[in-house]
Amino acid sequence: MTRLVIRNGRLVDPSSNIDGVYNIYVMAGRIASVKPSKTDTTEITPGAPGLEIIEAEGLLVVPGLIDVHTHLREPGFEYKETVQTGAQAALAGGFTTILCMANTKPVNDNESVTRYILKKAEASGCAVLPVGALSRAQKGESLTEMAELKAAGCVAVSDDGVPVVDGGLMRRALEYSKIFNMPVISHAEDPLIAGSGVMNEGAVSTRLGLKGIPNAAEDSVVARDISLARLTGGRLHIAHVSTRGAVELIRAAKGNGVKVTAEATPHHLALTHEAVAGYNTNTKMNPPLRAPEDVEALREGLRDGTIDCIATDHAPQSTIEKDVEFDRAANGIIGLETAFSVIYGLVEAGVITLNQAIAAMTINPAKAFGLDKGSLRVGAQADMTLIDLNQSWTVEAKGLKSKSKNTPWLGATLKARVVKTITGGKSVYGLERP
Amino acid sequence: MRLKRKDLLGIEDLKLEEIEQILSTAESFKEVSTREIKKVPTLRGKTIINLFYEPSTRTRTSFEIAAKRMSADAVNISVSTSSVVKGETLKDTAKNIEAMRPDCIVVRHPSSGTPLMLAGYVGCSVVNAGDGAHEHPSQALLDMLTVKERKGSIAGLKIAIIGDIAHSRVARSNIYGFTRLGAEVVVAGPPTMMPAGIETLGCRATTDMDSALKGADVVMMLRIQLERQKESFFPTIREYSRVYGLDEMKLKKAKEDVIILHPGPINRGVEISSEVADGPYSLILDQVTNGVAVRMAIFYLLLGAAKEEGK
Amino acid sequence: MKKVVLDEKSIDRALSRIAHEILERNKVPERLVILGIPTRGYHLALKLRKKIEEIEGVTLPAGAVDATLYRDDLGIKKDQPPLKKMDIPIPIDGHVVIMVDDVLFTGRTVRAAMNALMDFGRPLAIQLAVLVDRGHRELPIKADYIGKNIPTSTSEDVKVHLSEIDGVTEVVIYTAEDK
Numbered sequence: 001m002t003r004l005v006i007r008n009g010r011l012v013d014p015s016s017n018i019d020g021v022y023n024i025y026v027m028a029g030r031i032a033s034v035k036p037s038k039t040d041t042t043e044i045t046p047g048a049p050g051l052e053i054i055e056a057e058g059l060l061v062v063p064g065l066i067d068v069h070t071h072l073r074e075p076g077f078e079y080k081e082t083v084q085t086g087a088q089a090a091l092a093g094g095f096t097t098i099l100c101m102a103n104t105k106p107v108n109d110n111e112s113v114t115r116y117i118l119k120k121a122e123a124s125g126c127a128v129l130p131v132g133a134l135s136r137a138q139k140g141e142s143l144t145e146m147a148e149l150k151a152a153g154c155v156a157v158s159d160d161g162v163p164v165v166d167g168g169l170m171r172r173a174l175e176y177s178k179i180f181n182m183p184v185i186s187h188a189e190d191p192l193i194a195g196s197g198v199m200n201e202g203a204v205s206t207r208l209g210l211k212g213i214p215n216a217a218e219d220s221v222v223a224r225d226i227s228l229a230r231l232t233g234g235r236l237h238i239a240h241v242s243t244r245g246a247v248e249l250i251r252a253a254k255g256n257g258v259k260v261t262a263e264a265t266p267h268h269l270a271l272t273h274e275a276v277a278g279y280n281t282n283t284k285m286n287p288p289l290r291a292p293e294d295v296e297a298l299r300e301g302l303r304d305g306t307i308d309c310i311a312t313d314h315a316p317q318s319t320i321e322k323d324v325e326f327d328r329a330a331n332g333i334i335g336l337e338t339a340f341s342v343i344y345g346l347v348e349a350g351v352i353t354l355n356q357a358i359a360a361m362t363i364n365p366a367k368a369f370g371l372d373k374g375s376l377r378v379g380a381q382a383d384m385t386l387i388d389l390n391q392s393w394t395v396e397a398k399g400l401k402s403k404s405k406n407t408p409w410l411g412a413t414l415k416a417r418v419v420k421t422i423t424g425g426k427s428v429y430g431l432e433r434p
Numbered sequence: 435m436r437l438k439r440k441d442l443l444g445i446e447d448l449k450l451e452e453i454e455q456i457l458s459t460a461e462s463f464k465e466v467s468t469r470e471i472k473k474v475p476t477l478r479g480k481t482i483i484n485l486f487y488e489p490s491t492r493t494r495t496s497f498e499i500a501a502k503r504m505s506a507d508a509v510n511i512s513v514s515t516s517s518v519v520k521g522e523t524l525k526d527t528a529k530n531i532e533a534m535r536p537d538c539i540v541v542r543h544p545s546s547g548t549p550l551m552l553a554g555y556v557g558c559s560v561v562n563a564g565d566g567a568h569e570h571p572s573q574a575l576l577d578m579l580t581v582k583e584r585k586g587s588i589a590g591l592k593i594a595i596i597g598d599i600a601h602s603r604v605a606r607s608n609i610y611g612f613t614r615l616g617a618e619v620v621v622a623g624p625p626t627m628m629p630a631g632i633e634t635l636g637c638r639a640t641t642d643m644d645s646a647l648k649g650a651d652v653v654m655m656l657r658i659q660l661e662r663q664k665e666s667f668f669p670t671i672r673e674y675s676r677v678y679g680l681d682e683m684k685l686k687k688a689k690e691d692v693i694i695l696h697p698g699p700i701n702r703g704v705e706i707s708s709e710v711a712d713g714p715y716s717l718i719l720d721q722v723t724n725g726v727a728v729r730m731a732i733f734y735l736l737l738g739a740a741k742e743e744g745k
Numbered sequence: 746m747k748k749v750v751l752d753e754k755s756i757d758r759a760l761s762r763i764a765h766e767i768l769e770r771n772k773v774p775e776r777l778v779i780l781g782i783p784t785r786g787y788h789l790a791l792k793l794r795k796k797i798e799e800i801e802g803v804t805l806p807a808g809a810v811d812a813t814l815y816r817d818d819l820g821i822k823k824d825q826p827p828l829k830k831m832d833i834p835i836p837i838d839g840h841v842v843i844m845v846d847d848v849l850f851t852g853r854t855v856r857a858a859m860n861a862l863m864d865f866g867r868p869l870a871i872q873l874a875v876l877v878d879r880g881h882r883e884l885p886i887k888a889d890y891i892g893k894n895i896p897t898s899t900s901e902d903v904k905v906h907l908s909e910i911d912g913v914t915e916v917v918i919y920t921a922e923d924k
Contacts, residue, residue: 203631207446209546209568209603212630279547323525325545327566462828466814471864474814734814738825 002050003027004425008037009056009386013063014359015375024061026382029424033378052427054420056386062358063376064096064383064423066365067336069160069185069239069263069311072098072128075116076105081316081403083117086336087124089314089402091429093336094385094418096126097373098314102133103161109133109144111152118153125421125428127383129371131185134159134173140166143176150180155369158185160239165191167224174225174234183235183261183369188221188246189287198327200273200288208277210327213288219245226253229260237368238262240313242287244297251306261368263311264298266335266342267408269351271295275408281322281329282408285315299351302360309365310357312339316404334402338395340387341414348415386420393417437735441553441560444569445610453614457579459731460724466503467726477506480537480737484510485527485552486563487543492698493563493573496722497540500729506537506737524548528555537737541565546603559736567601573697574607576728578615580721581652584693589616594646594688596622596678597656597705598667599639600629604697605656609637622646623656623678626667643678647687654695655680655706671704681707685715693717750895751916753908756876759892760789763874764796766890771841776869778840779807782858783829786846788909789876793845808832810844812857831861838866843890847905849875852886877916879903 004026011022011034023040025032035042046053072086081089083100090098100117102108108117114130121128132149134157136142146157157177164170164186173184194217199205201212222238226249229236238250241262250262267285272292275283283289301307315332322329343357352360366374373383394413397405421429437452445453466474482501484494494510501508513527522530524543531539538559541549546566553560564570582588593612599605599621609632612619619637621628622645632639640646647653658674668674685692694706694716702708711718751759771777774797781790787809794807811829819825844858859871874890879897893916897903900921908914 201630203634206600206629206631207606207635209566209606211567279550320523324523325543325551326547327545459828462811462831465831469864470866473864475860476814476819479820734825734828738819740821740823 002052002425004052004054004382004422005044006054006056006061006384006386009059009061011061011376012354012358013376014355015063015363016377019355022061024376024384026425029382029426031376031378031380031382034376054386058388058390059419060387060389062385062387063362063374064385064421065094065340065361066097066371066374067095067312067314067339068099068237068309068365068369069265070098070100070314070336071103071161071316071332072100072117073316074104074120075113079403080318083120083128084124085401085403086314086316087121087126087128089334089336089400090126091421092401092418093338094340094387094421095336096383096385096421096423097129097371098126098336099129099131099155099369101131101158101160103138107133107138108154109136109138109149111148114149114152114154125423125426127373127423129153129155131156131158131160133157134164134184135169138162140164140169143169143172146177146180146182150182154182155371156183156185156237158187158239160185160187163187163189163191163221167228170225171228171232174228174232174236178232178234181235181370183237185237185239186221186225187239188218188225190217190220193217193220197288198284199276200290202273202291204273204276208279210276215243215245215290215294218243218287219249222246222249226250226258226260229253230256230258233259236260240265240268240287240311241298241301241307242268242290242294244294247297247301247306251301251304254306261308262301262306263309263365264302264307265311265313266339267333269295269298269302269310269346270342271408279326280408281324281326282333282406282410284326284329284331285313285333286331299346302352303356308360308368310339310343310360311365312336314402316402317406318404322406332406334400334404334407337400337402338407338409338414340418341393341416342409344389344416345414382422382425384422385418386422387416388419389416391415391417391419440736441549442571442732442736443549443553443560443562445571445574445607445614446569448571448614450614453575453578453611456575456728456731456735457582459735460575460579460727463730463734464724464727466730467723472503473505474503475505477501477504477733477737480506481535482506482508482538482540482733483531483536484508484563485531485539485541486510486512487541488564490542490564492722493542496725497563497572497729500726500733503726504730504733506733524551525555528552532556532558538733561732561736564603566603567606568603569607570603571607572725572729572732573604574611575732576721576725577608577654577695577697578611579724579728580695580717581693583720583724584717585651588612591617591651592649593617593619593652593654594622594650595619595654595656596643596646596680598627598658598662599623599632599656600627601659601662602656606635608654609635613637620646624668624674627662643684644687647684650688650692652693652695653680653685653688657697657699658701658705660701660704675704679703679705679707680710682709682713685710691715695721698722746920748918749915750918751877751893753914756892756914756916759876760792761796763890763892764793764800767797767843767872767874768801770872770889774801774803774805776839776841777805777843778835778837779805779843779845780810780833780862781807781845782854783809783811784910785905785907787830788907789847790843790845793843793874806834808834810858810862812854812861815857815860817853817857833865836866837862837868840868842868842871843874844871845874847876848903849873849878849886849888849891850881850903852882852884855886856884876905877903
């Protein structure tokens with residue numbers, strides 16, 4: 001029987017309100033015990049067969065991070081990312097569980113695609129949980145066979161990447177998914193209000209001469225979907241919240257008992273539309289980077305729990321899509337490998353506490369999607385991430401595991417680096433020392 | 435004396451001294467175009483490529499004439515946007531053109547920000563001849579030259595820019611230019627075509643044409659794209675013309691010695707009546723003449739000296 | 746070190762002599778056009794015209810011929826020289842152009858100015874008048890009228906100061922050390 005001991009690390013596990021120096025004992029892939037290092041008198045014999053000891057002094061130890069919003073691009077767009085490279089990027093970023101969206105080619109709207117993705121992910125060391133399409137071929141016309149998707153391994157349904165324009169269909173999805181207790185993830189956008197916009201509508205878009213997307217494109221659909229969730233009692237999860245209006249709507253809805261959860265991305269929390277100046281296509285995504293007031297509202301939402309999760313919306317695009325004119329460039333940025341560092345930047349700036357940050361990346365997403373993860377209590381699966389908070393690193397294309405390099409943080413020096421990722425008690429990623 | 439820059443991408447990042455330098459150089463260059471032999475050998479052996487992704491007879495011709503009057507070799511490349519979708523990327527085009535060793539690329543493109551992108555790809559100078567709804571610096575410079583010639587100085591003047599502000603690169607470049615030279619700029623147009631936060635560029639914004647015209651020294655009318663009607667920016671051409679078209683009645687609100695500018699080509703009877711376009715206060719043709727001089731000045735100031743080390 | 750080699754009075758005398766020489770050589774003064782190379786050559790041209798007019802009782806056209814756009818060192822110099830005035834007052838075909846500059850040195854400016862002038866027409870003749878000829882020609886150019894020959898070394902710098910521009914009228918030589 002293999003055993004693993006992680007000694008003297010600073011354990012932060014918001015699920016059990018732990019923040020302190022602990023020794024963590026893992027047996028058969030699960031947490032056997034968690035003891036304060038100071039008073040721990042357990043005797044261990046270094047070199048004993050089947051025993052691995054990790055000295056984690058000075059490192060942060062957290063439950064394996066969970067990202068409820070990634071795009072792995074396989075099948076169909078393997079030149080951007082594969083399940084395998086996406087999973088490697090996830091582990092390098094400290095994520096042990098990721099949910100991948102259905103907008104592949106073919107769309108993940110039936111069990112064969114779901115099984116294909118799971119098969120590809122099998123040996124990756126990262127738990128890849130597919131999100132099934134809400135409508136067939138994401139056409140927004142008719143519902144997918146959710147029983148089949150659920151049975152194949154999907155944990156939620158969403159047409160993410162494509163807004164559900166038909167409110168009637170959204171209503172049916174929220175109703176029907178109740179059978180399987182699967183959350184419906186809403187990419188909340190009115191494409192007719194968004195028009196041909198390519199960035200946030202405001203003073204910056206005016207200055208740059210780029211077409212704008214007003215907040216109302218998001219607010220109006222968040223309002224619609226909250227009304228529908230209230231009407232149906234369905235489980236609604238709002239993806240990539242970017243506007244202050246959406247935060248207010250979600251806060252009010254939660255207050256009224258609507259079953260709604262929400263996520264925000266590191267980039268929407270850290271950057272404003274000013275980042276687009278210079279026309280860097282790695283600042284182009286949907287929803288767009290918003291005004292400072294929106295960013296402030298998102299941060300407040302994260303502090304007060306309106307925003308449950310931090311999710312990356314990891315969206316790999318190759319240079320074919322990004323090395324073009326700004327208004328012709330594809331939307332999206334990769335985020336798995338920079339997410340924790342970017343969020344830790346907010347912790348250091350005093351925007352949120354470390355505990356809030358970890359919660360939003362572990363136990364909160366687990367709860368939102370009904371996953372038995374995100375915690376290091378005794379008996380839990382031993383998914384852990386070890387982070388050196390004092391290590392700075394420079395984001396360089398060649399160092400990224402993701403097949404695509406489309407991140408606005410290229411060249412930036414960030415603090416906090418994932419040094420080890422463990423799933424099921426097995427080390428699946430270790431930072432190579434240069 | 436040279437512009438301390440490789441490229442001319444917009445007015446926003448030009449310093450006051452740089453604008454003044456271009457304008458005074460352009461004033462000198464006007465004389466060349468009045469000669470019998472309208473050519474000076476200054477840029478002999480230089481190659482200037484006009485890379486136009488949008489049809490534009492006027493601007494392209496003006497740049498071409500300016501290059502030729504400086505003895506540079508001007509080559510025109512017109513790329514229709516529709517073929518670009520299937521065709522090669524801007525980066526590939528840029529690298530291919532650069533391999534032919536031009537000294538300057540003049541680029542017009544429907545996507546904002548493209549000249550900046552191009553300037554990053556190539557080592558030669560890049561001149562923005564209009565990008566999307568972003569900037570059109572040579573147009574603003576010729577407008578400033580035209581006003582300066584007629585009014586003596588620009589500081590303290592009231593400039594009204596009227597029409598489709600949202601889609602206008604001419605408006606943006608002129609807001610930057612005229613305010614930097616000390617003028618007061620007010621933009622007017624329907625709210626559907628007034629972009630968010632335009633005031634942050636340094637102008638005043640109104641939907642009331644009369645208040646914009648009141649006391650104006652200069653009125654700049656923008657071309658209205660008739661296709662905008664389909665996107666519901668205004669109900670009909672007739673109604674647009676009624677509210678925002680410039681005729682002699684409305685013009686009475688302006689100062690008596692008002693001058694009228696228009697970047698062209700004009701839609702007679704839509705944004706501007708024929709009486710106004712052809713009236714004594716109209717400097718539309720002076721703008722065209724000054725366009726050549728301004729572009730000669732730009733070429734001289736960007737290309738007329740030795741390349742800097744390492745460039 | 747700075748050394749004054751011509752004072753205001755000597756300059757005036759030199760210009761008077763040049764005026765006489767011009768008239769001696771050109772029997773039809775009505776055909777003359779006096780064109781200076783800006784900046785100081787232009788002011789000298791105006792002075793010279795005045796002298797000729799006073800001596801001969803005629804009115805002569807004068808103007809400026811800016812050689813900047815015709816220079817052969819534009820692609821070599823780090824900075825573009827600012828453009829100056831180009832003012833050709835009459836069609837020059839059939840006229841004798843007296844081209845005036847302050848200092849004749851390599852001859853390159855005069856070459857450029859002649860090229861510029863040729864773009865305006867075909868003068869009957871071009872004659873060159875300079876206040877100072879300091880030698881070191883790099884092109885086969887020679888002045889027709891010279892105020893003063895001043896042999897110099899290339900490390901020296903000859904400057905003409907005119908009251909209109911510099912507040913004082915004099916010709917000075919600077920040696921390299923304190924230039």
